Amino acid sequence: MMDIAAHASRRSDRYGLRDVVRSEWTKLASLRSSRWTLVAFALTGVTLGVAISAVSASLWPTASAETRAHWDPTNNTLAGLIPGYLVIPVLGVLMMTSEYTSGSARSTFAAVPRRPLVLAAKSIVFGGAVLATVEVITFVTFLAGQAVMGSAPHATIGQPGVLRALLLSGAFLVLMGLFGLGLGVIVRRSGAAVALYAAIALVAPMILSAFPGNLWRFGPIMILGNSVGAVRLLPGVLSPWVGFGVMTLYTVVSLAVGAVLLTQRDV
Amino acid sequence: MIQVLGVTKRYGRTTAVDDLTFEVDAGRVTGFLGPNGAGKSTTMRVIMGFDNVDAGHALVAGLRYRDLDWPLRIIGAHLDVKAFHPGRSAEDHLLALAAANAIDRSRVTTVLDLVGLTSVRDKRAGRFSTGMAQRLGIAAALLGDPGILLFDEPINGLDPEGIRWFRQLVRGLAAEGRTVLLSSHLISEMAVSADHLVVIGRGHLVAELSMAELMARAPRLVRVRTPEPERLTGLLRQAGMTVATQPDASLSVAGGTAEAIAARAAEHGIALHELAPEHASLEDLFMQLTDDEAQFRTGKPRSAGAPGSMNRRRAS
Numbered sequence: 001m002m003d004i005a006a007h008a009s010r011r012s013d014r015y016g017l018r019d020v021v022r023s024e025w026t027k028l029a030s031l032r033s034s035r036w037t038l039v040a041f042a043l044t045g046v047t048l049g050v051a052i053s054a055v056s057a058s059l060w061p062t063a064s065a066e067t068r069a070h071w072d073p074t075n076n077t078l079a080g081l082i083p084g085y086l087v088i089p090v091l092g093v094l095m096m097t098s099e100y101t102s103g104s105a106r107s108t109f110a111a112v113p114r115r116p117l118v119l120a121a122k123s124i125v126f127g128g129a130v131l132a133t134v135e136v137i138t139f140v141t142f143l144a145g146q147a148v149m150g151s152a153p154h155a156t157i158g159q160p161g162v163l164r165a166l167l168l169s170g171a172f173l174v175l176m177g178l179f180g181l182g183l184g185v186i187v188r189r190s191g192a193a194v195a196l197y198a199a200i201a202l203v204a205p206m207i208l209s210a211f212p213g214n215l216w217r218f219g220p221i222m223i224l225g226n227s228v229g230a231v232r233l234l235p236g237v238l239s240p241w242v243g244f245g246v247m248t249l250y251t252v253v254s255l256a257v258g259a260v261l262l263t264q265r266d267v
Numbered sequence: 268m269i270q271v272l273g274v275t276k277r278y279g280r281t282t283a284v285d286d287l288t289f290e291v292d293a294g295r296v297t298g299f300l301g302p303n304g305a306g307k308s309t310t311m312r313v314i315m316g317f318d319n320v321d322a323g324h325a326l327v328a329g330l331r332y333r334d335l336d337w338p339l340r341i342i343g344a345h346l347d348v349k350a351f352h353p354g355r356s357a358e359d360h361l362l363a364l365a366a367a368n369a370i371d372r373s374r375v376t377t378v379l380d381l382v383g384l385t386s387v388r389d390k391r392a393g394r395f396s397t398g399m400a401q402r403l404g405i406a407a408a409l410l411g412d413p414g415i416l417l418f419d420e421p422i423n424g425l426d427p428e429g430i431r432w433f434r435q436l437v438r439g440l441a442a443e444g445r446t447v448l449l450s451s452h453l454i455s456e457m458a459v460s461a462d463h464l465v466v467i468g469r470g471h472l473v474a475e476l477s478m479a480e481l482m483a484r485a486p487r488l489v490r491v492r493t494p495e496p497e498r499l500t501g502l503l504r505q506a507g508m509t510v511a512t513q514p515d516a517s518l519s520v521a522g523g524t525a526e527a528i529a530a531r532a533a534e535h536g537i538a539l540h541e542l543a544p545e546h547a548s549l550e551d552l553f554m555q556l557t558d559d560e561a562q563f564r565t566g567k568p569r570s571a572g573a574p575g576s577m578n579r580r581r582a583s
Contacts, residue, residue, distance in 0.1 A: 014336040015368050023367035030359035031352065098352060106317060107350045107360070107407060111367035113316045113333040267317040 020112050020121035028125050034091060038133045041087045049080020049141030053148055060152035070232055073155040074165050077145030078229040080137055084173050085221050088130055089197045092180025095126050096258075097190040109267050116259040119185060123178050123255065130177045134170040142166055161231040161240075168244055169229045175244075175251045176201075176220055182254025185262055220247055268293055268446055269314055269415060273323030276309050276470075283309040285470040286323070291448045293414070296441045298461030298478070299450040300553075306470040307450040308346065311419050314448075315344055327415060339368040343408030344417040348400050348424065350407070353393020357384050357403050360392060361410060370411050378406040383432075397424030405433070415446040422456065434460050454553045458482075466553075484555075485546045489525050491518040492541035499537050506531060517541065 028034055053076045060071075096119075099105035112118050146154045155162050180197055187193040205219030214236050216222055226234060227243035238246065269291040276284040284306040291297045301307050312318040314325045316332030324331060327342050335341050351360045361375040379385050382402040387395070392403060401424050408416055418437070422430045437460060441447045448465075451457055457464060457478065464481060466474040493499050496518055500510045508523040520528060525542050532539050546552075 015338075019367050019369050023363045026359060026363040026366050027352070027355070030355050030363070033354055102352045103347050103350045104352045104360075106315075106347055107364060108367075109317065110315055110344055111339050111364050113335065113338055264319070266312070266319060 015112065017117055017120060017124075020117050021124050023108075023111070024118070024121040024125040028095075028129060034094075037087060037091060038129065041083055042133055042137050044083050045080040045137040046141050046144065047080075048082065049077045049137070050144045050148060052079040053077045053141075053145030054150075057149040057152040060150070070234065071153060072230055072232045073146060073149060073153060074142065074162050074231045075225075075229055077142045077155075078138065078165065078169050080141035080145070081134065081169060081173060081224070081229070084134065084137075085176070085201070085224070088134070088173050088177040089180030089183075089201070090194055091130075092126060092177035092182075093184040093193040093197060094190060095122050095181050096184030097188060097193055100188045101190060105267055115262045115267075119181070119255065119259050119262060122181060126181060127174045127178055131170060131174045134173045135167070138166050138170050155231065159231070164240060165229055165231050168240060169224065172224050172228045172244060172247055175247045176224075179220070179247075179251045179254045182251065182256075182258040185258030186254070217243075218246060220250065223247055268328065269417075269448060270326040270329075271310060271314065271323075272326065274310065274313055274320050274325055275322035276306075276313055276318060277321050283470055284313065287467065287470060287472055288323075289465045289472055289475055291446055291465070292463075293446040294441060294444050295462040296437050296447045296449055296460055297463045297465060298457035299448055299465050299467070300454060300457055300461075301450075301452065301467040301473070303452055304469075305452075305467050307452075307467065308419055309470075310467070311344070311346055311417055311448075311450065314417065315342075315346065337368045337411065339364065339370060339411030339413065341411070341413055342415040342417065343411060343413040344419075345401070345404035345408040345421055346417065346419040348397060348404065350404060351392045351400075354391055356389045357392050357395075357406070358388040360403065361407060364407055364410055368411055374410055374412065378409045381409065382406040398426055398429055401425055402429070405436075413445075415448075416440055417448050419450045420452070421449065422451075454549045458549055481552065482546070485552050486521050487524075488545050489520045489523065489528055490541065490543045490545050491520055491528060491539060492516075493518070493532065493537055493539050495537050498535070499532060502531050502535060502537075503528065 053073070056076050057073075060068075063071075099108055108118055109115055142155075142157075146156070157163050157166070180193070183193045183196050184190075187196055201220045205216040205222050208215035208219070217226065217237050223238060223243035223246060226237040228240050230237070230240070233239070237243075271287055271289050274284055274287045275282065287306070287310060299307050299310070309318065310325075313320055314327060314332065327335060332338065332342075351357075355363075358375060358379065361378065362372065364370075365372060365375055376385075379388050382405050384399065384402055384406060387399065392400070395403065401421060405418070405421065408418070416437075422433055425433060437447050437449060441462070449460060451460075461478055463477050464474070465472070466476075490513075491499065496512065496516060500512070500518060503510050503518075503520055503523065506523065506527070508528075509521040511519045513519055525544050529539065529542055
C-alpha cells in the first residue's frame with residue numbers, strides 16, 4: 001500500500017526547517033500579487049528617492065544656515081524607502097493572514113503540525129525577499145540620488161556612517177516586515193492586523209509627542225527616518241544602533257507572542 | 268489506524284464532542300455519520316491536530332498528529348472545500364505542500380492527473396468551481412500517498428460523474444489496505460460508500476456497526492397491489508402480519524415474506540398485480556437506530572428539540 005521506493009529517498013527521518021522554507025518559498029514565488037507589489041515598491045521607491053534628492057538639492061543655494069548645518073544627503077535619498085513603511089509591514093501581515101482568510105492555513109498546518117516552524121520559515125523567506133529588494137532600492141536610489149544633487153554637497157559610500165545608514169535601513173525594513181508578520185499571526189485578520197500596525201507605527205508616536213520625554217522617538221518610523229537612516233543626527237533622537245535594537249525588540253516580541261498563540265489556538 | 272480516545276472538545280459553553288471513543292481500522296471505508304452539528308467535523312479537526320482537546324486524545328498510526336515524522340505521507344485529509352490560496356495555481360499549491368514534507372515533485376503530476384485537474388493545473392485556484400475545489404482538496408489528501416485518509420463531506424458540489432468517481436476512488440483506497448474515514452450526514456451516501464459505520468449525535472457515540480448489520484435491522488416490507496385490498500388486508504392480519512395502506516392504494520406489509528403473502532392470496536383466489544419486497548427508507552432506519560441507541564446509552568430521554576438532534580421523536 002505504501003510506496004516504499006518513494007520513502008527511500010528521505011534525507012532525514014523527519015520534516016524540518018529546510019523543508020518548510022522550501023515550501024514557503026514556493027508559496028511566495030507563486031503569488032503574482034506579492035511579486036508585483038515588491039516590483040512596484042522598488043520602482044516607486046527609486047523614483048521617489050531620486051525626485052526628493054533633486055528637489056531638496058535645488059533648494060540648497062537659498063537654504064538657511066540651519067538647514068545647511070543639518071544637511072544629510074544620504075537621508076534625502078533614503079526617502080525612497082518611505083512607501084516601504086506601509087508596503088512592507090502590510091505584506092508581512094498578509095503573509096500570515098491570507099492563510100487564515102483563504103483557508104490554506106489548514107493545508108499548511110496539516111503538513112507542518114509544529115506550527116512555529118511555519119512562522120520561522122515565513123520569516124526567513126519573506127525577510128530574505130524583502131532584504132534583497134530593499135537593499136537594491138537603497139543602493140540604486142543612493143547612487144542615482146547623489147548624481148542629481150547638483151551644487152549641493154554629496155555623500156559617498158566611503159564617508160563615515162553612510163554605509164551603515166544604507167545597510168541598516170534595508171535591514172530595518174525587514175524588521176518592520178517581520179513585525180507585521182507577527183501581528184498577522186496574533187490578530188489573524190488582515191484589516192485588523194493592518195490597523196494595529198498603523199496604530200503602533202503611525203498613531204502612537206503622534207500621541208506620544210504630546211508628552212514630555214521624547215517618547216515619539218521610539219516609534220518605528222521615527223527610528224528609521226531619524227536614527228537608522230540618518231548620518232547627521234538631530235538632537236533628541238536615538239542613536240542608530242540603539243534604534244535598531246529597539247526595533248529588533250519589537251519584532252522579537254511580536255514574533256514570540258505570535259509563536260505562542262500559534263501553538264495554543266485552534267486553527 | 269485512527270484512534271479517538273475519550274475526546275472532549277468545547278467551544279465556550281458548547282460541548283461539540285463529549286467523551287467520544289472509537290477506532291477506524293485499515294482496509295475498509297468507515298462512514299462517519301451524524302446529522303449536521305453532531306461533531307463530525309470537530310472530531311476530524313481534533314484528529315488532524317488543528318483543534319486542541321479539553322480531554323482525551325486522538326492517535327494517527329499510534330501517534331499524536333504533531334508527533335508524525337512526515338504527516339502528509341502518513342495521513343491525508345480533505346476537510347474544507349477551500350483550503351488553498353485563491354491566487355495560487357493548483358499545481359503551485361500542491362508543490363508547496365509537497366516541499367514541506369519532501370514529497371517527490373512527480374507526485375504532484377500524478378495526483379493532478381488522478382483527480383482530473385491536469386488541464387487547469389496552472390489556472391488560479393480561486394476561479395475553480397466547488398467541484399474542482401473538491402478535486403484539488405482530494406489531490407492534496409492523496410499527495411503523500413498516505414495510508415490513512417480523512418474526507419469530510421467530500422461529495423458536496425461534485426457532479427454525478429464526480430460522485431461516482433469518488434465512490435470508486437475510496438473503495439479502491441480501502442481495497443489497497445488503507446484506512447479511510449468518510450463523513451456524511453447522508454445515510455444513503457454511506458450505504459453505497461461505506462463498509463462500516465461510526466454514528467454520532469450531539470458529540471456522543473451512538474452506534475458502531477457494519478453497514479450489513481444496519482441493513483439487517485431494517486424491517487422487511489413487502490409492497491402489494493391487488494384489486495381487493497380490504498379483503499387481503501383482513502386475511503394478512505389474521506396471519507399476524509402488519510398491513511398499512513399507502514396513498515396509492517397499495518399495501519405495505521410487514522411481518523411476512525412475499526411467498527407467505529402470495530400463498531395466502533392464492534388460497535383465497537385473490538389476484539395480485541404487484542408483489543415486491545422493499546426496505547424501509549434508510550433515513551427512517553437511521554432515525555430509529557439513533558432513537559434506540561440514545562435511549563439505550565443514557566437510560567433516560569434527553570432534553571428534546573435542539574435542531575439536528577438525533578433524539579427527536581418522530582410524530583407517531
